[in-house]
Amino acid sequence: MSLPESNLAELALSIKRWGVELGFAEIRITDIDLSHAEAGLRAWLDAGMHGEMDYMAAHGMLRARPAELVPGTVRVISARMNYLPREAESGGEVDGAEDWRGRELRRLADPGAAVISVYARGRDYHKVLRARLQQLADKVKAEIGEFGYRVFTDSAPLMELPLAEKAGLGWRGKHTLLLSRTAGSMFFMGEFLVDLPLPVDPPTGAHCGQCSACIDVCPTQAILGPGRLDARRCVSYLTIELKSAIPLDMRPLIGNRVYGCDDCQTACPWNKFAQRAVLPDFDERHGLGDASMVELFAWSEEEFNRKMEGSPIRRIGHERWLRNLAVGLGNAAAAGARGDAAIVAALTARREHPSALVREHVEWALACHAEGPATGV
Structure with a gap:
């Protein structure tokens, strides 16, 4: 489709306005040249x-x-949508409410708490963003007629972070995530690929300076240096992407992180500006922000599938869910809850689980509790 340059500029402004109306925090536009990123990939x-x-x-x-x-x-229309649950405060104390980062640190220090990455406590972002991007495409189509496009949300082989950085949504932090001066990193991204030569937006500069908080705090030292992440060591990879047994040397480092990890984001100074979601989709469901590992470990496969319906967590399945929780329950021993009666009972109840993967991690966890003085009895 061919549109006059003035019409393209006006359309770009409309797309940004419509995006905000649909719940996106910001929309930016870039060209498709990612040749600079190929060598690193x-x-x-x-x-x-x-x-x-x-x-x-x-x-x-x-x-x-x-x-x-x-x-x-x-052109690529790059969009971001905030996901910090609406009940969580973004920075400092507001009306006595605890800062979200303080809450996460408190949970990490509680040996019985099940720490689940903030993004995964609500609805599956893939479905939410893809539906909103499609609505944006429909608005464009209503305005100009048929045009070529596709929408994506972490659902295609596309380097969305370099594209978002080039579009000016933020810069790549030393942890490799995208950072915004006004919103930190607690947001999702989606892309809208179009055949329209819309005017492009300039990139923003990097603003990490000498800070190395994300590198220093990583529990598994997965961040090898600024912008260098070894996914094989990342807790998010180990608890979500890895299908086999979690390596023995990694298990003690995972602590009570049972699905994903937010440590690098929690430590990042820019996340004092993290913004709450405007959509209810990302509100916490089933008490996942306050649940104990013992409570979640007791879920049957039917309960897991029913409660995690529409959640990104469901993709790992009940078997890996139990694997992750077993590691967390085992780590509770070194965190001050060695021999805790409720934890040992929960693990013992899964000792004869049909899955060899689950049984192996349960035995490892029980061995963690077998040494030293018992507590909670």
């Missing part, structure tokens, strides 16, 4: 840092070539 894959995420290597350089993914693409 190739080196990361060659080093095997993607671990068992075979799809990363399978798609190779396609991730850096949007026009090969969707022929005809000339």
Whole structure:
């Protein structure tokens, strides 16, 4: 489709306005040239840092070539949507409410608490963002007629972070996540690939300075240096992407993080500006922000599937859910709850589980509690 330049500029402004009306925090536009990112992607894959995420290597350089993914693409509309649950305060204490980062640190220090990444406590972001991006596409279509496009939310071989950085949504922090001066990093991103030569937005500069808080706090030292992440050591990879047994040397480092990890984000000074979600979809469900590991470990497969319906957590399945919780329950021993009666009873109840993966992690956890003085009895 061919539109006059003035019409394209006006359309770009309308797209940004419609995006905000649909719940996005910000919309920016960039071209599709990611040639600068290819060398880093190739080196990361060659080093095997993607671990068992075979799809990363399978798609190779396609991730850096949007026009090969969707022929005809000339622009990428990059969108971000805040996900910090609406009941969580973004910075400091407001009306006596605890700062969200303080709450997360308190949970990490509680040996019985099940720490689940903030983003995963509500509805599956894939469905929410994809539906909203489609609504945005429908608005464009109503305005100009048929045009070529596709919408994505972490659902295609696309380097969304370099695209978002190039579009000016923020900069890549030393932990490799995108950072915004006005919103930290607690947001999701989605892309809208179009064949319209819309005017592009300028990138923003980097503002991490000499700070190394994210590198220093990483429990498994997965951040090897600024912008260098070994996914094989990342707690999010170990508890979500890894399908096999969690390596023995990694288990004690995971602590009570049973699905994902927010440590690098919690430590980041820019997240004092994290913004709460405007959509109810990201509100915490089933008490996941306050649940204990013993409570969640008791869920049957039927309960897990029913309660996690519409949640990103459901994708790992009940077996890996139990695997992760067993590791957390085992780590409770070194965190001051060795021999705790409720924990030992919960683990013992799963000792004969049909899954060899679950049984192996349960035995490891029970062994953690077998030494030293008992508590909670």
